[in-house]
Amino acid sequence: MKKFLSLLLCVAMLMGCAGAVAEGWNDGTTTGTAAGLFGDITVEVTVENGAITAINLVKTNETENIWNTAWPTVADAIIAAQSTDVDVVSGATFASNGIMNAVKVALGEIEGETKEEAVLPESADVVIIGGGGAGLTAAVTAAQAGSSVVLVEKMGALGGNTKIAGQGFNAADPARQEKMEMDSALVETLKAYLELDPADFGDFGPVLETVKGQINDYLASGATYLFDTPELHMLHCYMGGTRTGLNGETISPDLALIDVFAHGANDSLTWLESIGGAWNDTTSTILGAMWPRSHGLANGNVIDTLQAAAEKEGVQIFVNTAATELVVDDNGAVTGVVVETENGEKKTITANKGVVLASGGFAANAPLVVEYNNYWPGLSDTMASTNAHGITGDGILMAREIGAELTGMGYAQLMPSSAPSDGSLFTGIWGSAEGQLFVNKEGKRYVNEYAERDVLAKAALEQTDGLFFIICDNDVVGTVDPARVKQLEEGGYVYTADTLEELAEKMGVPADVLVETVNTYNQYTLDKHDPEFGKELFGTTIDEAPFSATPRSPSLHHTMGGVKIDTDTHVINTNGEVIKGLYAAGEVCGGIHAGNRLGGNAMTDFLVFGRIAGQNAADCK
Numbered sequence: 005m006k007k008f009l010s011l012l013l014c015v016a017m018l019m020g021c022a023g024a025v026a027e028g029w030n031d032g033t034t035t036g037t038a039a040g041l042f043g044d045i046t047v048e049v050t051v052e053n054g055a056i057t058a059i060n061l062v063k064t065n066e067t068e069n070i071w072n073t074a075w076p077t078v079a080d081a082i083i084a085a086q087s088t089d090v091d092v093v094s095g096a097t098f099a100s101n102g103i104m105n106a107v108k109v110a111l112g113e114i115e116g117e118t119k120e121e122a123v124l125p126e127s128a129d130v131v132i133i134g135g136g137g138a139g140l141t142a143a144v145t146a147a148q149a150g151s152s153v154v155l156v157e158k159m160g161a162l163g164g165n166t167k168i169a170g171q172g173f174n175a176a177d178p179a180r181q182e183k184m185e186m187d188s189a190l191v192e193t194l195k196a197y198l199e200l201d202p203a204d205f206g207d208f209g210p211v212l213e214t215v216k217g218q219i220n221d222y223l224a225s226g227a228t229y230l231f232d233t234p235e236l237h238m239l240h241c242y243m244g245g246t247r248t249g250l251n252g253e254t255i256s257p258d259l260a261l262i263d264v265f266a267h268g269a270n271d272s273l274t275w276l277e278s279i280g281g282a283w284n285d286t287t288s289t290i291l292g293a294m295w296p297r298s299h300g301l302a303n304g305n306v307i308d309t310l311q312a313a314a315e316k317e318g319v320q321i322f323v324n325t326a327a328t329e330l331v332v333d334d335n336g337a338v339t340g341v342v343v344e345t346e347n348g349e350k351k352t353i354t355a356n357k358g359v360v361l362a363s364g365g366f367a368a369n370a371p372l373v374v375e376y377n378n379y380w381p382g383l384s385d386t387m388a389s390t391n392a393h394g395i396t397g398d399g400i401l402m403a404r405e406i407g408a409e410l411t412g413m414g415y416a417q418l419m420p421s422s423a424p425s426d427g428s429l430f431t432g433i434w435g436s437a438e439g440q441l442f443v444n445k446e447g448k449r450y451v452n453e454y455a456e457r458d459v460l461a462k463a464a465l466e467q468t469d470g471l472f473f474i475i476c477d478n479d480v481v482g483t484v485d486p487a488r489v490k491q492l493e494e495g496g497y498v499y500t501a502d503t504l505e506e507l508a509e510k511m512g513v514p515a516d517v518l519v520e521t522v523n524t525y526n527q528y529t530l531d532k533h534d535p536e537f538g539k540e541l542f543g544t545t546i547d548e549a550p551f552s553a554t555p556r557s558p559s560l561h562h563t564m565g566g567v568k569i570d571t572d573t574h575v576i577n578t579n580g581e582v583i584k585g586l587y588a589a590g591e592v593c594g595g596i597h598a599g600n601r602l603g604g605n606a607m608t609d610f611l612v613f614g615r616i617a618g619q620n621a622a623d624c625k
């Protein structure tokens with residue numbers, strides 16, 4: 005019977021049938037490879053008596069934070085369900101699908117991809133370093149302008165941080181916003197802006213004057229549509245980006261760059277549509293955006309749209325190929341790039357027209373962040389990162405090597421709550437922010453758990469080892485799949501216990517202090533009043549077993565600093581001169597976001613400046 009089933013399966017596979025099969029796979033151990041978020045995932049699958057009994061990992065390129073979210077949950081679910089179509093793990097969709105597809109390939113349910121080995125060319129008009137949002141945008145633009153384009157990407161897949169980012173895009177957009185209604189709280193905010201003094205806004209003072217005029221005109225007109233202008237966007241960049249460093253110096257965005265940025269946003273929105281992107285009909289405010297001008301994509305990840313356009317325009321893309329050096333001629337002009345392939349082979353690609361640096365920031369390189377840090381007290385050079393592996397500042401270092409000026413390097417954004425071991429974001433147990441209780445290694449509360457991200461990150465860094473625990477009880481633990489709880493415990497991400505004393509022992513904190521802290525917090529919750537830290541919103545009391553503690557630490561998320569550029573995206577050297585032949589766009593650049601990037605401004609940044617860089621590199625010489 006088993007043989008017959010296997011035979012049927014083989015016939016089905018020969019006929020190209022794919023999909024989940026309840027049982028009856030061929031016995032044996034086979035490997036399968038499929039694409040994850042950052043390259044191939046290879047697994048080894050064992051089938052005994054027609055059932056999947058083991059799935060082992062052979063190779064993955066995924067970042068630890070994404071991988072640890074998906075693995076082994078998906079592999080275990082496949083074995084438990086004896087199905088190759090199981091639920092994706094939230095926060096790790098690409099990795100989850102990659103695991104399922106690799107298993108399907110191993111089992112012969114779908115065919116593996118065969119890749120042709122392309123040969124790196126000696127030269128191209130434009131050479132682009134980095135295949136994230138900025139690099140792909142520049143590549144498409146340069147190719148549209150008629151240039152031959154080579155793009156090198158050091159990781160096994162395109163996308164960089166852009167692929168794992170929230171996909172929000174800020175632009176003042178009359179077409180959408182004039183169809184939306186203004187909120188009364190926003191009217192009050194506008195009225196408050198009328199009270200601001202331009203003298204407090206440095207070289208952005210005239211921008212504030214313009215905005216005040218626009219607000220007055222709007223209010224006088226009696227209009228009720230959602231007010232917005234590029235100048236208001238500029239003002240928000242100034243307000244959100246102005247920060248004072250540990251050395252007492254205050255940093256603000258570069259006015260000229262922000263002018264181009266805010267006024268170019270709407271055009272970039274239309275450009276993305278022209279290459280296949282589709283935006284939602286209305287705008288919203290993503291976290292930290294300061295105004296409802298955030299656009300969401302209606303048709304998936306922006307990288308997919310850009311990659312498809314780049315392939316259509318004939319951009320030659322080489323993954324697993326890292327730029328290691330910029331080639332400079334006797335006149336100081338950049339004329340090419342030295343690259344290194346996966347097997348260690350080095351080659352120079354000559355750029356007939358220009359080189360675009362689009363290698364992203366350096367939040368996956370903690371020692372470099374610490375070397376320049378001018379914002380966070382007590383930053384550790386072993387701090388984990390939420391970033392893709394490749395975001396190590398290579399482009400910034402290569403440019404520094406040839407005399408580029410760097411700016412704003414001391415400012416990095418932290419994600420306040422991630423796993424201390426690997427920076428993963430979703431490997432823990434907690435409910436909504438108002439119900440969370442944070443305690444430090446001494447078992448004590450130290451912050452209003454409902455505060456803003458940078459307040460939470462700063463407070464956490466001030467605790468012993470920069471570590472804190474999120475404490476929950478059955479109200480939250482009971483909502484999590486017990487199998488997931490077990491996996492999190494086994495992975496060292498979570499402690500659970502039936503008493504607070506036992507929990508304290510596992511956490512390594514004094515039991516009497518933890519019990520006292522929880523009791524006090526419960527009283528604040530009942531009183532809806534927190535005299536210690538001013539928390540205003542509360543969840544339920546923490547008093548029902550099982551209890552859980554999730555260790556957390558801040559992790560590196562986004563770097564604001566990088567190479568200095570002008571409004572044509574030329575990279576500027578330490579003498580304030582243009583480095584001929586070298587352009588830069590995206591997170592590799594400094595000066596735009598200054599001390600703090602607004603949520604939703606990264607995509608605007610790479611689309612606006614990526615297009616300028618691509619166009620100017622294509623027009624160079």
Ligand code: ADP
Binds near residue numbers: 135136158326397
């Ligand atoms: P941005 O938003 O600025 O485009 P991303 O993080 O999305 O930033 O993309 C940067 C890309 O550059 C990543 O895919 C990263 O792997 C790639 N990269 C980083 N360093 C190099 C390098 N030395 N050579 C080629 N690609 C690189």
